[in-house]
Amino acid sequence: MSLRLNTESPVTQAAGRAALQPGQTNTTAEHPLPDTKAIQSHARPRIFVSHSSKDVTFASKLVDHLNAAGAQAWMDVNDLGAGSFQQGISKALDECEWFVLVLTQNALDSQWVRQEVDAANRLKNQGQIHNLIFIKADAGKHTKVPSLWGVYNILDGIADYGMALIRTLKAVGLLSAT
Numbered sequence: 812m813s814l815r816l817n818t819e820s821p822v823t824q825a826a827g828r829a830a831l832q833p834g835q836t837n838t839t840a841e842h843p844l845p846d847t848k849a850i851q852s853h854a855r856p857r858i859f860v861s862h863s864s865k866d867v868t869f870a871s872k873l874v875d876h877l878n879a880a881g882a883q884a885w886m887d888v889n890d891l892g893a894g895s896f897q898q899g900i901s902k903a904l905d906e907c908e909w910f911v912l913v914l915t916q917n918a919l920d921s922q923w924v925r926q927e928v929d930a931a932n933r934l935k936n937q938g939q940i941h942n943l944i945f946i947k948a949d950a951g952k953h954t955k956v957p958s959l960w961g962v963y964n965i966l967d968g969i970a971d972y973g974m975a976l977i978r979t980l981k982a983v984g985l986l987s988a989t
Contacts, residue, residue, distance in 0.1 A: 814935065821909075825968050832864060839864075848861050850859055854883055855881055855883040855965055856881075856882050856883065856908050856909055856983040856984060856985065857882075857883045857885070857906060857907045857908045857909070858877055858882050858883065858884045858885065858907060858908070858909040858910070858983060859885050859903055859907035859909070859910050859911070859927075859931065860873060860874050860877070860884050860885065860886045860911045860913065861905055861910065861911070861912045861913065861918070861924055861927040861928065861931070862886070862912070862913035862915075862918060862924070862948075863913070863915060863917035863920070863921045863924055864920045864921075865915075865917040866913050866917050866918065866948060866949075869913055869915075869948040869968070870886055870913045870948075871886070873911070873913065873946065873968075873976070874886045876915045877911075877976075877979070877980075880976075880980050880986075881985050882980075882983060882985060885906075885907065887899070887903075888898065900923075901930075902930060904927065904930050904934060905934075905939075906970045907931075907940060908933035908940060908941055908983075909940065909941055909942065909943075909944065909982070909983050910928075910934075910935070910940055910942075910943045910944070911943075911944045911945075911946060911979065912924070912927075912928060912943065912944070912945045912946070913946055913968075914945045914946060914947045914948060914949075914953065914956075914965060915947075915948050915949040915951065916951040916953070916955075918948075919951075919953060919955050919956065925957070928943070928957075928960060931943050932960075941983075942963075942982065943963050943968065944963070944964075944966065944979055944982055944983075945960070945963050945964070945965045945966065946965075946967075946968040946975050946979065947965050947966065947967050947968055947969055947975075948964045948968045948969065949969065950969060953965075965980050966979065
């Protein structure tokens with residue numbers, strides 16, 4: 812991989828300060844977060860970040876890193892204004908180009924998260940969303956992952972958060988694939 816990385820970037824420093832969960836490994840030094848100078852300059856991809864409310868710490872960190880890299884990441888805790896919760900979620904899904912799921916057992920147990928993934932899947936099939944990206948954020952085995960979700964790659968945000976973020980940024984076009 813010939814990606815220009817800078818371990819001193821503000822994004823990397825923020826990742827280094829992030830609290831690790833029990834059983835989580837920090838391999839950020841192995842795959843440091845990208846320097847924002849390596850980010851391609853073009854329109855900011857609109858990303859819907861789905862998560863269980865029990866996983867807001869990991870999801871918030873991810874949204875901060877995506878936004879720092881040039882994305883326009885949406886998360887209900889940060890961006891849901893007044894009005895109906897369901898209407899706000901629907902509007903955000905309709906306006907996104909990418910869907911990122913913070914995959915945990917909490918997310919699998921959440922009916923809301925399942926509905927969001929199902930809606931994103933439908934929007935992808937209609938050509939409105941480019942793709943769905945799943946980032947594993949707990950040590951669970953996820954034996955209850957619905958069969959229809961099995962067609963998507965799952966990036967490991969526990970073993971190597973930095974690499975999961977880099978692969979996400981490449982997928983949404985913020986880093987070149989070279």
